[in-house]
Amino acid sequence: MKRIIIIILCLMALEGYSQDIHTYFEKVRTNEAELTAFIAQMPKGGDLHHHYSGSVYAETYISYVVSQDYWIHRKTLEVLSQKPDGDRGWTRFSSLEKDGLLQSYKEKLFRKWSVKDYNPSDYPSDKLFFESFGHFNIASRSVQDAGLAELKKRAQAEHVSYIETMFTGIDSKSVTLPAKEQLNERLRRMSSRRETGRLYLLMDSLYGVVMSGGGKSCAEVFNDSLQARHLRLKIDDSTFTMRYMNYVTRVMEPADVFKAMVIAFESASISPLVAGVNIVAPEDHETSMKDYLLHMQMFNYCHTLYPSVKISLHAGELTIGLVKPEELTWHIGEAVHTGKAMRIGHGTAVAYEHNSYGLLSYMREQRIAVEINLSSNEFILKVKDDAHPLMLYRNFGVPVVIATDDAGILRSSLTRQFVLLARRYPELSYREIRSFVYNSIDYSFISDPALKQLIRARLDAGFHAFESTIIPAAQKAETGNY
Numbered sequence: 104m105k106r107i108i109i110i111i112l113c114l115m116a117l118e119g120y121s122q123d124i125h126t127y128f129e130k131v132r133t134n135e136a137e138l139t140a141f142i143a144q145m146p147k148g149g150d151l152h153h154h155y156s157g158s159v160y161a162e163t164y165i166s167y168v169v170s171q172d173y174w175i176h177r178k179t180l181e182v183l184s185q186k187p188d189g190d191r192g193w194t195r196f197s198s199l200e201k202d203g204l205l206q207s208y209k210e211k212l213f214r215k216w217s218v219k220d221y222n223p224s225d226y227p228s229d230k231l232f233f234e235s236f237g238h239f240n241i242a243s244r245s246v247q248d249a250g251l252a253e254l255k256k257r258a259q260a261e262h263v264s265y266i267e268t269m270f271t272g273i274d275s276k277s278v279t280l281p282a283k284e285q286l287n288e289r290l291r292r293m294s295s296r297r298e299t300g301r302l303y304l305l306m307d308s309l310y311g312v313v314m315s316g317g318g319k320s321c322a323e324v325f326n327d328s329l330q331a332r333h334l335r336l337k338i339d340d341s342t343f344t345m346r347y348m349n350y351v352t353r354v355m356e357p358a359d360v361f362k363a364m365v366i367a368f369e370s371a372s373i374s375p376l377v378a379g380v381n382i383v384a385p386e387d388h389e390t391s392m393k394d395y396l397l398h399m400q401m402f403n404y405c406h407t408l409y410p411s412v413k414i415s416l417h418a419g420e421l422t423i424g425l426v427k428p429e430e431l432t433w434h435i436g437e438a439v440h441t442g443k444a445m446r447i448g449h450g451t452a453v454a455y456e457h458n459s460y461g462l463l464s465y466m467r468e469q470r471i472a473v474e475i476n477l478s479s480n481e482f483i484l485k486v487k488d489d490a491h492p493l494m495l496y497r498n499f500g501v502p503v504v505i506a507t508d509d510a511g512i513l514r515s516s517l518t519r520q521f522v523l524l525a526r527r528y529p530e531l532s533y534r535e536i537r538s539f540v541y542n543s544i545d546y547s548f549i550s551d552p553a554l555k556q557l558i559r560a561r562l563d564a565g566f567h568a569f570e571s572t573i574i575p576a577a578q579k580a581e582t583g584n585y
C-alpha cells in the first residue's frame with residue numbers, strides 16, 4: 104500500500120502538481136462559490152467547440168443596433184436597418200428613448216436574443232436557442248471585429264490561450280448549379296440506396312462545376328479577408344492564438360450543401376488560419392434528418408479529395424423524444440465511419456447508438472475526441488447529470504474536451520462549464536479534469552506542430568504558476584494570515 108502511495112506521489116510530481124492541490128480541490132468542489140474561484144484561476148487550455156455569433160453576448164449586439172438607431176417592431180421585436188412599408192408597428196430606437204421605453208425594450212431583446220430570464224413555460228428552449236441566431240444576425244454580421252475581440256478578451260480573462268471558433272463568411276452566390284431540383288432528387292435517391300459509386304461519380308461532376316464556376320476564387324477571397332482581419336485585429340500574440348472552423352449548414356438543400364462544403368474544404372486546405380470544417384444547425388430539423396447520411400457521404404467524398412483537412416462534426420445532438428428512437432441509433436457512428444470525423448460535437452445520444460460499446464471503443468482506439476457542452480445540452484436537450492453520457496465516454500477512454508458551444512446565447516463561460524463538470528461528476532479527480540484541459544490542445548486542429556508545442560508549453564507554464572500559487576494563497580486565507 105505504502106509503495107502504491109509513493110508511486111502515486113511520484114507520478115503527481117512528474118506531472119508537476121502535488122497532493123496538496125488534489126486535497127484542496129476535493130475540499131472546494133463541494134462549495135460552488137469556492138470551486139468557481141478555483142476554476143476561474145485555473146488554466147483551461149482551449150475552447151474547441153463554439154460558434155462565433157452565439158458566443159458574443161447580446162449586450163454587444165443590442166448596443167450596436169441602438170447605436171445605429173435601427174428600427175424595431177414593437178410586437179415581434181424584429182430589428183431592421185430600414186423600415187418596411189405598410190406596417191405601423193415599427194419604431195426607431197431613438198423614439199423609444201424619447202418615450203422612456205428604451206430600457207424595457209432592451210430587456211425584451213435580451214430575452215429574445217439569449218436565455219436571460221428564461222421561463223420554460225413561455226417558449227420551447229430549443230426553439231428559443233436556434234431562432235436567436237436569426238434574430239441577432241442583423242448585428243452579428245456587422246460587429247465581427249468587435250465580436251472577435253470580445254471572444255479573445257473573454258478567453259484571456261478565463262485563462263484560455265487557444266480557441267477554434269466556428270466562423271465563416273464564404274460568399275458563394277456567384278457559383279451556380281444547373282437543374283438544382285433534379286440534382287437534389289438524384290443526390291437523395293443515390294444516397295438512400297447507398298449507390299456509393301454512382302453518387303461519387305455525380306459528386307465528381309458537381310465538384311468540377313463548382314470549381315470551374317468560381318468556387319476556388321470564393322475560397323481565396325474569403326481566406327484573404329479572414330487573414331486581413333486576423334492580422335488587423337492582432338488576434339494572435341505571445342499569450343493567445345485563434346483559429347477558425349469553416350462550416351456548412353445542414354438545413355439547406357443537398358446541392359447547396361455540397362457546393363458550400365467543397366468551397367469550405369478548399370478554403371481550409373489552403374489557409375493556415377482555417378483549422379477544419381464542421382456542419383451546423385439543428386440536427387433534428389426535417390431536412391437535417393432526411394439528408395444526414397447524404398451529408399456524411401459528402402464529407403467522405405471531400406475527405407478523399409482533401410485528406411489533410413480536419414473534420415469535426417456535430418453528431419448525436421439528439422435525445423429520446425426529440426426524434427424517433429431508431430433515429431438515435433446511427434448518427435455518431437456514421438459521422439466517424441462515413442463522415443471521417445476526427446472529433447464529435449456533443450455526441451449526446453451515444454447511449455442510444457446501435458452497438459454503442461463498439462462505437463465508443465472505436466473512438467478510443469482512433470483517438471476521436473468528444474466535445475462536451477454541458478450548459479448547451481442542458482438548455483436545448485434537457486440532458487444533464489447522469490442522463491448525460493460524459494462518464495460513458497470517459498469510462499470507455501474516449502478523449503474528452505470541455506467546450507462552451509454558445510456562451511453568449513447561454514450566458515455562460517468556459518469557467519462555468521468546468522464548475523458544472525466538477526460539481527456534477529465527483530468521480531473526476533483534479534488530475535483527470537486537468538487532463539481534459541490538456542486534451543483541448545492535444546486534440547485541437549492546429550496544423551503547425553511547432554505552434555501546437557508552443558501552446559502546450561504555454562499551458563504547462565500556466566499550470567505551474569497556478570499550482571504553485573493557489574495553495575499558499577488558500578492557506579493564508581484559512582489561517583487568517585492574509
Ligand SMILES: [Zn+2]
Nearest residue numbers: 154417448508
Ligand atoms: Zn455547436
